[in-house]
Amino acid sequence: MVKIRNKQYPLVADWNTLNRVFIRPEDEIGRKTLVKYMEQILFGLHDFLNKHVGVTEEISLIKLAEEYTDTKINAHPQKKLADVIKDIINEIAPRAVNVASPYFIGHMTSAIPFFMVHLKAITAALNQNVIKLETSKVLSVLEKQILAKMHRMIFNFDDHFYLEHVQNTETSLGNFTTGGTTANLTALWVARNKCFPSKGNFESIEKNGIFEAMKTHDLEKAVVLVSKRGHYSLRKAGGVLGLGNQNVIPIDVDANRTIDIIKLKSKIKELQANKKTKIVAIIGIAGATETGIIDPLPKLADICQKHGIHFHVDAAWGGPVLLSEKYCHLLKGIERADSVAIDCHKQFYMPMTSGMVYFKDPTAMDHIVYHSSYVNRPGSVDLGIKTLEGSREANSLILDSALKIMGSKGYALMIDHGIETAREFAKMISQRSLFQLVTKPQLNILTYRLVPLDIQKKLETADKEERQKLNYILDDINIKIQRIQREAGKSFVSRTRLKNSPDDYNNNVVLRSVIMNPMTNIDIINEVLDEQESIFHKLVNE
């Protein structure tokens, strides 16, 4: 248990208390106390999480929920900061998920470098709002610079281009969002608006709406094409933007688990045969959420170029691989995209919540301009003029500082480690007779499942019908293994559903691993697999 000295003052809401909590104290004792609290936050949490290398305390969700049912707001102060911190360390942390554990290899949330906590504290202490210059000043200018650095990483135009645009108040190379979801949404928002040029009384889809846009352009449908591995935020974007999420059309993947180019081409042909249908965008995935695979971006770029279709790349996951000299070639073709989404809180190892979207054309975001008379006046530096979100913290300062501390080579070490460890992981799976690799890791994500030996044998000769039955059994086994392992709280892989072979009826349950924690090594992975095997053996013997 963590102990923090507990000064005795009464818990009342009055101006004295308010002064104490609001103004940071000026005397030495007050300062020392506040620093002590920060120490508790940094190391109290750290020590706890280090001692409990597993992912969470074993407690049923139902039991947990029962403790959180009081719905009245307390009138008077209930706790001092010291007690709040103590409770978070002693009560909340043990029941949260230790995403920093090297055994937590199931999701795209992981350990972050310790300095990120400092940087986040700085942004909170400065509390700038980068929506407008008047509440951010130098941070707006700094944000434009880091946006240009990232744009250059992706599109690599020449010095002249960046000198022209880096601090240009008329153009925008991209913007910060609150994550990949709104980055993808912003990209498709721009793509949608671009698609419907003004004509007669119709000015823009943004102003006049979709119904007018369709009528004016004599259309009935506007669609977006992406492989079946597309993130669900893309469907959501279709829904939000009023296109309809069924018009975000999923294209099958081929044997490489990437978008089937032949099927894509035939879908385009089919859609274009109907003059009432417009293709708003084609999306390439650069690091699929479930499998980590990267679509053949150059081929997609060719297709988009040929048909004049907006080419968006969802690199929310894979974008930072561009920092790796060794593996950036995997993203070849991304420089031909019209827009690119990249998350900061994924492989830039930043704390939640931060993403980015970039546009090759520095005027593309003119399609989503909004002004108001008290901020965001035309021609101003105000960054909020062309963003989905309104008020925003200065996450740009965190990314800028992190790049200064790590360098692209520092990031590359982590990226390379993830990819190479995942490849070793895959090797180990093929060496264990009980496991079957489902998707090979192209980046640092892989999927696999446990297949008991007797079922393996049966699968060899099973017809389609039988295989389906066997797959149901396997689904059940793998769901149980994932659940039991998660609940035991020592390690964690996630699960999803994928087709094992193109002619399977249904998607089958697979276990999914994401290797992004640089402390996750092959010994740990062996332990995780050992535990899964032992859970399976226990299941069989029950």
Add this chain to the structure above:
Amino acid sequence: MVKIRNKQYPLVADWNTLNRVFIRPEDEIGRKTLVKYMEQILFGLHDFLNKHVGVTEEISLIKLAEEYTDTKINAHPQKKLADVIKDIINEIAPRAVNVASPYFIGHMTSAIPFFMVHLKAITAALNQNVIKLETSKVLSVLEKQILAKMHRMIFNFDDHFYLEHVQNTETSLGNFTTGGTTANLTALWVARNKCFPSKGNFESIEKNGIFEAMKTHDLEKAVVLVSKRGHYSLRKAGGVLGLGNQNVIPIDVDANRTIDIIKLKSKIKELQANKKTKIVAIIGIAGATETGIIDPLPKLADICQKHGIHFHVDAAWGGPVLLSEKYCHLLKGIERADSVAIDCHKQFYMPMTSGMVYFKDPTAMDHIVYHSSYVNRPGSVDLGIKTLEGSREANSLILDSALKIMGSKGYALMIDHGIETAREFAKMISQRSLFQLVTKPQLNILTYRLVPLDIQKKLETADKEERQKLNYILDDINIKIQRIQREAGKSFVSRTRLKNSPDDYNNNVVLRSVIMNPMTNIDIINEVLDEQESIFHKLVNE
């Protein structure tokens, strides 16, 4: 200048460096250094900002921009954490905006209690992702609890209701967003989807899109009504959602500066006369961004109830006034809303970036459900099932802790102070002959302008034409005053444009003050006004 001990190790990206920055150090010296950094962040920034009570260092934007034009990412580490922090304190902070200054009374961004920095550091250290249970566990449960507390603050249903819904995995009382913009967007997204029930082949607007929705329901237009004082995010929402931002129809305000109910009713009548038009929502403003005024919510509720129209209240600014026993009556009628938006980073005094949206009906958000096979499976607790955003930090923990530390009464002290100080401010303006109050503060926002005595005289007898000319002169004067005061960097009020009287041709420039910093007192306000007068006198004598 702040000094931090600078240990000599080489700036290279290798595994040693990576280990040092990634794993929080285990030895005492390492720990002490990290704590020292936090101390610098807490007090280095604080002391600087306290010494420089003004809002920003005087430096031209153009000169500033010139320093931020390098667009190449450094390969090797450039700086150690110590130097990054030092630079932020010495180079960035002086050129950022001191939003914590009690002289910064121009925007809705202000000082936050010091403990908020600690709480933000905690969320970063835990780095939970509340999109799903598997990356948040207890935080998902805690978030549902605080959502219920806020819902109760707004709608005040009985114990039975909250006991049923607080931890119900099938229903949702609201969710956290990244701000008022996405809170409003989420509310209108739900309202839009509700408006178009399934019929024949048409399932939902979310699935089939707006064009199908309109055709199926034999409509041509779907509109939203809000007063001219509506936040620009509402227009943006109309654009994003595909309704068209011209279909977010602005209704004039009346002499009270609130929505003109007579004009609203006649607009409804006019719209309903056309059977091809559907009213998606009517919005009441509870704390207009520019003037702080609150629309007559009970009257709007009556109208919405009568016509069966979704009633949304944008209480991004004013929502927390519900915590004040003394002034909560100003928001009477909010409990009859179908949805309510409230910002956390405004009058809940939380760091950027956090907002919330609430729905009276716990099933309303079923209209925006999204599942995927690796997270957010049907029936799970996963909070990401019904949110616009994807991955999200646990801002709920900050709000929960803040309410424990402050109590509703602690918040009420600040709310009451803001309202009462603004009212005194207004009195002082009427006592100064050079100033004219434009909008009286209902909450803690007021607008006014400087009107030279000779122009005041002329205005008394001027006809409409002449008045317009005089207003142009006044616009020019007030723009200059605001700009010069801002650039001098000691204090800051913002400016916007409003009509001074309903029959003015144009909106006139007004100065705008927002009193939310509890340290802003009447002496400071006097200084701000003195400075404005003296700027004016200098202008005249030039």
